[in-house]
Structure formats: C-alpha cells, structure tokens
C-alpha cells in the first residue's frame with residue numbers, strides 16, 4: 235500500500251497525538267520527497283498543514299486519524315476523493331457499486347482524482363460468494379490501500395491483502411470477536427460501541443475501546459456516535475489510534491443520501507432512533523420515523539414486532555427506505571462539504587486538548 239511516511243516532525247513536541255506541523259499530505263501522498271515540496275514547506279512550517287499523528291494514522295498516510303466509515307447505499311466515490319484530499323480516509327462498501335465492473339471503474343475514477351489513500355468495505359457473509367471473490371480480486375488488482383472487512387471471518391482476505399502490502403481493518407463489537415480478528419491477521423480492529431449507526435454493539439465505548447486495547451496487540455479504532463472533535467480527543471485518550479465515523483458524514487455535501495435523510499441526521503436526537511433487529515435480522519439503529527410500525531404507541535419490547543409486521547405488510551425496502559443513523563445525530567449540526575467537517579473536527583480537537591485541566 236501507499237505508506238506515505240509522514241514522520242517529519244518539524245520541531246514540535248514528539249509525544250502525544252497533538253496537532254503538529256509536518257510534511258504536507260498532498261505532497262506526501264504523491265510520494266514526493268520533502269525537497270520536492272519546497273514551495274509548500276513554508277506553509278507546512280507556519281502551521282497551514284498541521285497533522286494529528288498516531289502510529290496508525292502515519293501507517294495509513296493520513297493527516298488526521300479519522301476514517302469515514304462505509305455506509306451501504308450512501309457512501310460514494312465523491313466521498314473517497316473529498317476525504318483523501320482533506321487528509322483523512324473514507325471508505326465505501328464494494329456493494330455500493332452494482333457490479334464488479336462498476337467497482338473497477340469507480341476505483342479508477344477515484345485514482346484519477348487523488349493520490350491519497352481510501353478504503354473498500356467487504357461485507358463477507360452479506361455478499362454473494364462469487365461477487366465477493368470478484369470484488370476482492372478487483373481490490374487486490376487495483377491496490378486499494380485499505381480493506382475493511384465486516385460480517386465474517388477475514389483470515390483469507392487478510393492473507394491475500396498482505397501479500398500485496400495492503401492494510402486490513404475489521405469491525406467488531408465484542409472482545410471475543412476482536413481476539414478472533416487479531417488471530418485472523420488483521421492490522422487493526424474497529425471497536426463499534428453502543429449507539430453507533432448501522433449494526434451497533436451494546437458496550438459503551440468508555441469500556442470497549444480501553445478493554446480491547448488492554449487485551450490486543452494490534453491498534454484499536456474507536457467507532458460509534460463520534461461526531462465532534464471533543465469525541466475524537468476522548469477516543470484517543472481512551473487508547474484509540476483513529477476514529478471511525480459514519481453518521482456525521484451522512485450530513486456531508488458529497489454523501490449520496492437523500493436531502494430529507496441528511497436533514498433528519500442534523501436535526502435529530504437519540505430519542506428519534508429505534509434499536510431493532512426487525513429490519514435486517516441484526517440489531518441496528520434506525521431513524522424511527524422511517525421504520526414502518528415503529529411509531530405505534532406500544533411498549534418498547536413490542537416495537538420490533540410491530541415494525542417487522544409493518545415492514546412485511548408495506549414492503550419497505552431495507553436500508554433504502556428505512557434509514558440508519560447513530561446517536562451522534564444529537565451532535566451533528568450542519569450539512570457541509572467533507573473538507574469543512576474535517577476542519578471543524580480538527581479545530582474542536584485542538585481546543586479540547588488545549589483546555590484539559592492539568593494537575594497543578
């Protein structure tokens with residue numbers, strides 16, 4: 235993979251993931267030596283291209299340790315390019331491309347527009363095996379820098395990806411799954427905590443992230459409800475080497491979600507969500523207003539049953555008509571281009587870290 239070696243630390247303190255001036259990601263992504271970026275070096279030193287570095291973000295070639303998580307139907311090639319240019323990494327499920335050929339075309343489209351890293355999500359058991367094999371092969375052929383595996387055993391994909399020098403991340407909601415993923419050879423696990431968009435776990439990120447970190451040898455990435463720079467600071471403080479954010483990026487200009495969906499995300503509260511297995515068979519968070527039957531006045535325990543019946547009766551298409559989001563909707567305030575969201579996150583992060591009370 236493109237490991238763009240962003241270690242140049244131009245004079246700021248080395249310890250801790252603080253904003254630091256360093257080699258500009260654009261130049262680095264293009265594999266240029268620092269000498270070749272002479273024109274940009276001055277702005278790097280003056281702070282225009284500061285970075286927040288962790289070992290994992292350096293390995294992935296990111297300016298900031300932020301990953302835009304893959305979201306079925308709505309993450310798209312525009313997000314991959316916008317994220318790469320903003321110094322973070324975005325990912326997209328391979329199934330967001332109708333066919334393996336369109337996946338190849340999409341990857342070529344992205345490559346023609348950015349030299350930065352990006353990721354493709356392979357949903358192992360949710361994908362027809364023949365399609366999965368074609369998608370894996372396409373990702374290997376086109377050297378997709380990061381493969382994100384979910385819903386299945388990543389052993390074989392990790393083995394093949396590593397033979398090509400690619401990085402594999404795997405998402406988990408529990409320690410036993412994380413230990414299996416580590417044994418399968420993945421490079422890092424994504425700890426998906428309670429309240430996340432999509433298929434969410436039930437363990438608080440306050441426990442899940444440090445618990446996995448304590449028990450694993452590979453890096454942990456924090457996921458679930460993260461929508462602000464404060465939460466990024468908290469995640470890194472808990473031991474995460476990067477954050478993985480879905481819901482916040484639904485409300486990006488580039489995201490392929492319908493406008494109505496984006497508006498619900500920025501105007502919502504956790505009370506607007508229902509955590510149910512009625513839609514896909516696995517517990518996930520959905521915007522209640524889009525789940526048929528979930529508005530019925532009944533006890534929480536009955537909601538799933540009512541929703542299931544209504545979904546069958548009304549034939550609502552899962553994920554297309556029933557919209558998923560996480561509790562981060564309470565903190566996602568505006569719809570804007572990804573670059574601006576990233577700039578907000580970085581500013582909030584730095585303000586948070588600077589304002590933390592120290593022992594004194």
Ligand SMILES: Cc1cc2nc3c(=O)[nH]c(=O)nc-3n(C[C@H](O)[C@H](O)[C@H](O)COP(=O)(O)O)c2cc1C
Pocket residue numbers: 303304305306308327355357383384405426429430431432433457458459460478479480481482557558559560561562
């Ligand atoms: C609409 C939507 C679709 C999703 N689709 C997928 C998917 O196809 N594959 C996957 O591994 N995770 C999927 N997820 C989960 C995200 O990748 C990620 O774990 C989650 O969004 C993180 O929590 P957050 O939304 O609270 O930031 C989806 C999440 C959402 C909101």
